[in-house]
Amino acid sequence: MTLSEGPSGDRFRGRGGGETAGPPGRFADDLIGLDPDDPEALAFAAHLDRMEKASPSTFTVEGQLAGVRDFAESANRADGARRLAAVVLVTLVLLGTGYVIFEALEVVLSTYS
Secondary structure: OOOOEOOOOOEOOOOOOOOOOOOOOOOHHHHOOOOOOOHHHHHHHHHHHHHHOOOOOOOOHHHHHHHHHHHHHHHHHOOHHHHHHHHHHHHHHHHHHHHHHHHHHHHHHHHOO
16 A cells, blocks of 8 residues: 555545546545645655554553654654754664663673672
């Protein structure tokens, strides 16, 4: 299913005779009058889909992984300063995690040796 398809897989198209009745998908009211092949309209439909999707609880493993996936997807869509900020944030998190693991291993190895 592409972004311009509704939940049933139907593309935005008119109902017979060349008339354009509007998109039949989930966001029909929001997308009336927009070209279904326009990249900005597709991005808007994808944005609406992300905003309205039901996500698992953030207190479960699935919810935490979904949050990481959402962060990665938004970082990949970002440009310029936002992308740089995402890269710096990920780098700092990885450095902090590496430091904590190194310190924990150091404590474990010094305790048992």
